[in-house]
């Protein structure tokens with residue numbers, strides 16, 4: 001089973017803070033750095049290059065969700081950035097997912113890079129069963145919704161999904177062995193849950209078969225991001 005180093009979500013918009021955290025994360029093996037909307041909207045593609053030049057692989061998390069043509073063109077631009085992973089909303093449907101994959105492959109080919117792993121968002125980890133039913137008016141259970149999106153993503157040629165680690169065993173029932181389950185909503189014991197609803201510890205995520213955990217605030221808002229990262233990385237490693 002493929003297992004990535006923990007992915008650190010760099011959800012900050014201050015360049016000094018970015019550099020400070022990255023200096024502390026110069027450990028071996030290196031974490032993957034997730035650049036999300038906040039950093040990208042502030043600094044644009046340059047921030048991707050800067051992080052890569054510091055020796056980190058980048059997960060560019062822009063959660064594409066639009067009509068297929070727009071997504072294909074945007075994904076082509078992402079493909080040219082040489083990132084390792086990127087995201088798209090499964091709710092956009094098969095045609096949009098396939099367009100995203102096509103764009104990404106084309107962009108990567110243009111720079112002679114390995115294409116990024118394209119990961120579909122199933123249900124955000126800030127959504128629970130109640131929100132699913134009362135606000136989204138989805139009639140099926142969260143588990144069924146996530147399984148359905150995982151199957152759709154696999155059928156459309158995507159590399160994996162983003163889900164809560166709680167759903168990994170259910171997803172494994174319906175997809176192939178090499179399909180990736182990357183799991184945010186990670187909180188060490190005693191940590192604040194913040195706005196996350198479906199949370200799991202790093203050790204539990206490993207037991208449940210996560211291919212990689214995504215962790216933000218428990219590391220970036222810690223007094224010592226390096227120690228926080230290493231504790232989480234060890235916990236995720238040891239339990240497999």
Ligand SMILES: O=C(O)c1cc(=O)[nH]c(=O)n1[C@@H]1O[C@H](COP(=O)(O)O)[C@@H](O)[C@H]1O
Pocket residue numbers: 009010011036061087121123124125126162163184185186194196214215216217218
């Ligand atoms: O796509 C994501 O990475 C993502 C999907 C999801 O369902 N839930 C989720 O929390 N994330 C991201 O994972 C990170 C979690 O951050 P923390 O809650 O601070 O650990 C954030 O950058 C979110 O954007």
